[in-house]
Amino acid sequence: MSRPAQAAPAGRAGPRPGRTGPWGRALRALRGLRVRLVVGFALVAAVSALGTGLLAFREARTGVLQQSQDVVIKQFRDSVDALTRGVRASPTQRELQSLVDAVAGAHQSQGWQVLATYEGLRAASGSAETFGRLSRELREAVAERPAAVFQRVDAGGRPYLVVGLPVVYGSGRGGTVLSGLACYLVVAQDTEQAYVTAIIAAVEHATLSALGGAVVLALLAARGVLRPVRALRGATRRMAEGHLDVRLTVHGSDELADLSRSFNDTAAALEQSVAELRRLEAQARRFAADVSHELRTPLAAMAAVTDVLDEEAPRLDGRTGDAVRLISEETARLSRLVNDLMEMSRFDAGAAVLALDEFDVAESLRHTLAARGWGDLVETRLPPPGAARARLDPRRLDVVVANLVGNALRHGAPPVRLSLGTRQDPTEGAWLIIEVTDEGPGIPEAALPHIFERFYKADATRARSESSGLGLAIAAENVHLHGGRVRAANRPGGGTAFSVELPVRRA
């Protein structure tokens, strides 16, 4: 039953060099529906063909052999009866020999080898070796019973029919009396053997044809079943890749067609709800962008005059002065918030682009600290000039570092440290590693995964702060825009560590 197993991998799952390994794929193909169908069909076909063949074979073989042996025995008996009539009750060796020769001579064309025994005498029509073909049981049976005995023997690959015929006296009322004379016939059964061989060959042919037909039918059936299954699999994969508009063509009205139809319905429903979600999300984002944009114009007018207010405030009396200062401060805060919101909207809209330049990153970090007056508040561990050059957007790097250091200064405890290093990755090339650490209480573990989310506040009591609540989110977006990674973690010894990895990308 090795044919179906060989036929199976000849399908689409043929050996292909790949990372999954040809063996695994072949194994999977062997357990596949196609192989199972082919094996099933082939088994059924083989069992029925062989069963029918064997039954027919047995009947035919029996019939052929029975008929031929009946004919042979009858002819032998007739010959022996006719020729023993003139032989004396106790024949001499010569008489015995002439009897044998006469019987054999009468059937020369049939290739009879005739033997005769009488007490100690033996005669054979051919060579005396023929006696070797007479088995002991046969001779004993002939000696004891007054009936013809036959046996099929196989000598040197050729089948022989051996017939033993005891010669009896009279068959009257007194019963038969064994004369002691026994004749034997040894005849090759080549013709019969050829018949039997032909029957076997016919059965073999029939079985093989049935097997072949079964395999073809199984493959056809498998194809009929597998085509929709494969289409379904492909469609599911495409859907997983995000192509929600994928649909199947439905043929017929069987269970597979039903399955395809319900797949289509599910896909349509999914597509619709995803489209709805996307629409809502886009609407929400556009709304945020529109709001920030609309806020910007009145804010522009207010921001323009805050400096006038700041300068006039000291000259105004207490309460009015305080009110004016409050308006000025909150206008500045509102400006920062709106600016951050606008920045976020640009990231959402995919409108943020990198203005890349190659520069000394250590120098850039020093400038970031100096520009905000943090030079004395932050401990730095930076490489010497020229040691860490990279191709980045300097303005965005400034935003990233300022947001992380600002966050550490506000929420962490001193000393705040800023370090810069490089890492050589064998596959990804060189990376810059910027780390900002503090010695504060750290961030609650539950808050860590959300720390870069918009307006996320790790500590509910710290509702008000200098930042807009978008600082870390903007930092993360800027890092991602560079193709980099940003991470926040609590340090084993206490405090928080923010680390930024950026690809160096030298020109």
Add this chain to the structure above:
Amino acid sequence: MPRVLLVEDDPAVRKGVQLALGHQGHEVSPAATGEEGLALLPSFRPDVVVLDLMLPGLSGLDVCRHIRERDQVPIIIVTARGDDVDVVVGLEAGADDYVVKPVRARVLDARIRAVLRRLAPSAAEGVRPRPETHGTLTIDRTGLVVTHEGRQVPLAPSELRLLLTLSASPGQVLSRQQLLEAVWEHSYHGDIRLVDACVKRLRSKLGEAARYVHTVRGFGYCFRAA
């Protein structure tokens, strides 16, 4: 007292900026549309134009281009969106600097003064009264006149100061950050696109001599005649 032409369509913003700049000691002439601004230009003869990019009718970019066709007056564009594309297009249209709304009066004032300083001969350059020649280019640092093969090259203030800065030490490479600080008086982390856009404009105006301004990949720019 610097004379500022303010082109801004929103009345409140126009009023606020006028008020604030007046408070900083500027003489402000407001215009509500680009057309109005262009009409005011010859009579008012401003020292600097503050131009909103989002204008009804003639856009800020078009106004910028129209002004540059006949005038090298310093232009500072005000962008409402901080839109990256708008900024680059504005700078390439000939603006000298830009600010993003909402902007504090003090910041705008600082930018205006910085842009005006580009037109004043600096003390360091005063010691070289004679025009210098670099290939086919002649640079008069005192008179702030650049001529190429005898013809005067009309340069906007930023372009002029950029050329003066680069040519002050021929052969020396200056990074974008250094140029930002030297020409625009921006902080180290200013927008380097200002430099790139200005170099592009300068080259287009220098004609044959454009090749004297070299880009040094990964480092910045360098001036070298021949």
